[in-house]
Amino acid sequence: MPHRSETVTPQADAIQAGMIRPPVQALEPPPRPRRPDGAAAHHPRRWKVSIKNLNEFVEASKQKDLSQDAFELESSHLLEVKLNGRVWAKSGSMVAYRGGVKFVRQGLMEQGLGNLLKKAISGEGTQLMKMEGQGRVYIADAGKKITLLRLNGESIFVNGNDVLAYEDGVQSDIKMMRKVSGMMSGGLFNIKLSGSGVVAITSHYEPLTLAVSPDQPVFTDPNATVAWSGGLTPDIVTDISLGTLFGRGSGESIQLKFAGTGWVVVQPYEEVYFQQTS
Numbered sequence: 001m002p003h004r005s006e007t008v009t010p011q012a013d014a015i016q017a018g019m020i021r022p023p024v025q026a027l028e029p030p031p032r033p034r035r036p037d038g039a040a041a042h043h044p045r046r047w048k049v050s051i052k053n054l055n056e057f058v059e060a061s062k063q064k065d066l067s068q069d070a071f072e073l074e075s076s077h078l079l080e081v082k083l084n085g086r087v088w089a090k091s092g093s094m095v096a097y098r099g100g101v102k103f104v105r106q107g108l109m110e111q112g113l114g115n116l117l118k119k120a121i122s123g124e125g126t127q128l129m130k131m132e133g134q135g136r137v138y139i140a141d142a143g144k145k146i147t148l149l150r151l152n153g154e155s156i157f158v159n160g161n162d163v164l165a166y167e168d169g170v171q172s173d174i175k176m177m178r179k180v181s182g183m184m185s186g187g188l189f190n191i192k193l194s195g196s197g198v199v200a201i202t203s204h205y206e207p208l209t210l211a212v213s214p215d216q217p218v219f220t221d222p223n224a225t226v227a228w229s230g231g232l233t234p235d236i237v238t239d240i241s242l243g244t245l246f247g248r249g250s251g252e253s254i255q256l257k258f259a260g261t262g263w264v265v266v267q268p269y270e271e272v273y274f275q276q277t278s
Contacts, residue, residue, distance in 0.1 A: 063136075070167060071198045074138065076145050079200055081137045081165065088172070089139050089165040091127035099135015106130065128163075128172075139165060144202035155194035155230030158201050161271065162226050167197030194230065201227055204269030217259040223270040229262030 052060065063074060070087070072080045081087050083101060091105060106128040131137055140146075141164055149156070151170060166172070173192045193199050203226050212218050212232060219237070228234065234256040258264045 069198065071148055071165070071200060073146060073148065077143050078138060078140050079146050079148075079165065081131065081139065083131055083133060083135050083137055086130055086132045086168045087137075087165060088128050088168070088170075089131055089137075090141060090163060091129040093139040093141050093164060094131075095138050095140050097135055097137040099133065101131055101133040101135040101137055104130045104132065141202050144204055145206065147201050147203065147207065149199045149201065151193065151196055151199060153194075153196060155192060156199070156227055157190045157192050157230065157232075158199075158227045159225060160189050160191050162202050163191050163193070164200040164202050166193060166199040169197035170195045170199060192230070203265070203267040204271070205267060207265045207267050209263050209265050212258045212260060212262045212264055214260060217257055218264050219255045219257055220264060220266050221270060222254060222256055223272060224266050224268070225256055226265040226267050228258060228264040232258050232260050232262040232264065234258050234264075 063080070066072065070082050070084070072082070074080050078095070081089070083099070088106075094103065144162075146164060157175065160174070163172075170193050173194075175190050175192050207226055210218050212229075222236075237255050237257045239253055239255065
């Protein structure tokens, strides 16, 4: 059989001898789809919408017992209280209940004369109510996120508007901030909770806890401050240079200064119940 002659270039000869690597041909990416006007088409992300029938909806959203505790979160915004005796809750927070439950607004004997005077001075409008009897009570506060804390002899301070409920074994005491007179309309108050039991506090969105140390004090906006550890006593400080950065009023800005050892909880939201006086 006759041998077929082939023309061998110097480059091919070098490649065959292993002296150089063969050239790599770049792969071109596939062309993007085009719209009729010639522009590149963009494909938006497609969201799958889940449509439930009635049975699926009832099953997915029905009340569930996942804990034997008296306080159980049905969602991050709705608290179930398994009532067998007495529990304190924010007045007006009940959204539903079943069983033999009696609701009574906090009276003179429960509050004490000192707390009534503090409320009168501060202009504070948050009231507590007693829930007594046996049953299930569902409470919430304007869709705010609920956090459950168990006290074992400790104490915490909570912004008066952020106390949702606490068990009967927890004692409460209204505390007025120092240097508050004439600085803020409506006053600046908080509630000290101490003893043993579960406390439900609220915040707008996810709260953030900041550590406080003697060499690292923390300054917060009063409208965004939720709670702090029982060993801290905040001071009210003002700084005209920060007037445009803190608070919603004009003139001097007002902040809380936390110094010592402990922690403070803030929320990514400014409530407006603390107002500067003009």
